[in-house]
Amino acid sequence: MRTVGADQKRALASLLLRVDRKTSAPLHAQIDQALRARILAGAVKPGTRLPSSRTLAAELGVARTTVLLALDALQAEGYLVAAPRSGVRVAPELPEQGFAPAPVGTARAPSAPPRLSRAARALVGLGTGAPRLGAAPRPFRPGLPALDLFPIALWSRLVARAQSRASARLLEGGDPTGHPGLRQAISEHVVAARGARCTPEQVFVTAGTQQAFEEVLRLVVDPGDPVWLEDPGYLGARRAVLGAGARAVPVPVDDEGLDVEAGVRRAPRARLVILAPSHQYPLGVTLSLGRRMALLRWAEAERAMILEDDYDSEFRHRGRPLTALQGLDDAGRVLYVGTFSKTMFPGLRLGYVVVPPALVDVFGAARASLPAPASALEQAALATFMDEGHFARHLRRMRGVYRERAEALLDTLRSRCGGVLEPSPCDTGMQLCAMLPRGVSDLVVRDRAARAGIEVAPLSDYRLTRGGRGGLVFGFGAIRPAAIRTGVESLARALHSA
């Protein structure tokens, strides 16, 4: 065995510091990187002979193969040279000639941390949302549809069919505005089911709601501009506004939905309003017709835009269908955002924006020369799913399922938690909000429920401003009626035992 000189030992000692068995980076890559960094920094001089791979392996406490992998890579890149009988040395000249970094001392001063944008600081300040009770959804985690009732076998066949037709076009990804057949199907759907005014040209496919929000903010709002947000409201909307560097203006929500007059008082020149007029999240109220017309008139007068987040209105359980706000808009002020996360399943990252005719060219130009907006395969499969009527059929079926679940939840909440919780009516979608008595903290109740294995979201999590009455948000889409009843029983025991 070749002896290791003192100089080499020192070089090695500084290398060893970097080998870390706790990270998942392979050991050979760690050795490769550490040695390369030391050579570039001048800590290991050109021409230095390295110990044998066997010695290195022993010093580092790793297998010899690990060392050989690292040395081979460095040799291939020109940092090390091997000569017969004289072993491996650091290359006399570094791979790129004419570049000799100044040697650095043994201890490297730590770098200053990266600077963050104001948007990043605001987003980090939001925290990470409600804690979850493990990965499996418990009653009543909001946001999950009845995945066990999704026609997965049929969907799989359509995916396989789209895949087997995998033309060059499918692999290429297609149009930056979205799959033409899907845009057509979406346009027909929003006209028929939501009373929207829409041609396929107005439909821009996105990889989900969040991307749609970001795109709208980018194109119609400048940094620092005020944007009305419902308070309480959907957290993703707030994230998108903060991420765009715009100013979030909280506007209260009452029984008639967003308080338009309050919005006008707080930010009369807002550039954008984000709201869910058909089924406010999380309170579940509907924007009254008076407020709808007032909002549209204000937007037209101020040249403001309205982002209508119509996330689950397909699931109207009862009563006459509510037309989308977009369908009442004569002035081209409404950008209508829809998603397939609830109507299909959340793992399908597909959504869309319907833009007013005057903005079709702008949205098109902003996407020009970019790749397709979402998975080509899933866009094609969804176009077929809609074309063949499976989508409309699935919606019809789920309306009945969610009505049954909503009734089970409302009935049990009234009979078991009547003195404590005051649930709002629920005629749409898959979640509802129940108010707590004034003065009772929903965070405390949430924690108590969690200890009983029940996952509910505190209303205060959705508030942009402090104060206001506490409440609990229940998701019931993924929970069967029997489990709904058992869950409410557990919750009631937890509430009453306190």
Place this chain on the structure above:
Amino acid sequence: MRTVGADQKRALASLLLRVDRKTSAPLHAQIDQALRARILAGAVKPGTRLPSSRTLAAELGVARTTVLLALDALQAEGYLVAAPRSGVRVAPELPEQGFAPAPVGTARAPSAPPRLSRAARALVGLGTGAPRLGAAPRPFRPGLPALDLFPIALWSRLVARAQSRASARLLEGGDPTGHPGLRQAISEHVVAARGARCTPEQVFVTAGTQQAFEEVLRLVVDPGDPVWLEDPGYLGARRAVLGAGARAVPVPVDDEGLDVEAGVRRAPRARLVILAPSHQYPLGVTLSLGRRMALLRWAEAERAMILEDDYDSEFRHRGRPLTALQGLDDAGRVLYVGTFSKTMFPGLRLGYVVVPPALVDVFGAARASLPAPASALEQAALATFMDEGHFARHLRRMRGVYRERAEALLDTLRSRCGGVLEPSPCDTGMQLCAMLPRGVSDLVVRDRAARAGIEVAPLSDYRLTRGGRGGLVFGFGAIRPAAIRTGVESLARALHSA
């Protein structure tokens, strides 16, 4: 047949204006919307009796079913009421009581057009990129990999397998940072193939490169901040910078890559640099080691960040592998962006950012409570594709294919266009740039080539500033050697006949 009063005829006349057979909106939806709008505007008064559906159909020149569909919808929503023997009337009270919009005149003043953000105006100003010769790619449209050599049958099996395992978890979409197995596989890939320093926690899956750019800009750059861009450079980077409201600072590129000293002179306090150090787009040069170290030192001193766009470096045809800039970064300044558009296929919208350890929490917090970043199905299938070694095998095979195509293109360009085109060396990827003689407009040459059925991109399309020598960018990834030779022959004839 019921007679139609003069009053009703007037109401109808104003409705008829809106029925438009050229749009794809169904006629019944148009009638529904037009009538609803007129009722809300007070143009058709509460209590007005409508003509029979038969009369309406005749007046409008549509089928009676079409009219019935529209009337049924309005009746369901409470805008119309039907009584036995007295026909259909506008509801005496509108669906929402207490709201009576002021009647408007017959001619509605056109609304002011929507306001656009500065970012939108800048993006629209970019134009829509080079015209394309139809949908099918011709030689030599840049950016397309050899899709006919992609192992589509194998991939389809893995997609089907992931789909058949479609657990609740897959349908739910999973972690907002990405599929855990895919993050692990990406981390192993960038360490082994690109010499990056990376643990799975540092990997954030995205729906492609553009989303990765947008996310990085959102979190490390404030609106108005200067960002260095390579000039000429990748157009998508410029779109992302403009979309974020940041200031694009063009930095020239020479034989050693981005001119770091010029960048420091132009914007010494830039917050971000976006570049492709391993294979500059579209010139194809490599950032020299000296420039790499100078860039990293400057970034560390100025607390600037570097976005390394490593879009095709897996396809290094020959020579020793080049380590990613990220692998040399001791100070945590590099955000490494990779994509599967080239290594797999563009229709798969999957990419990733590897963030420095100090930014893992920030990127995580910014995504907290959001849905999964991309298709759950394709993430799962790709994780398996990588785990089982198919990805590495496909890369190895494609390296040989692209080497052969690069050689065919270079050989033919030299022998057939030697006097006119001066191709740069090509040891990586699937496109190359050939310079034109000084004074020759690449736009003119592009047009002449297009008339000969050849699609090349003019270098000036990629420039951020006017001037500079003209050149042509050739994509050869999707073109077989025989077609490459034929294509260059056609191009040569077009060039020489002028």
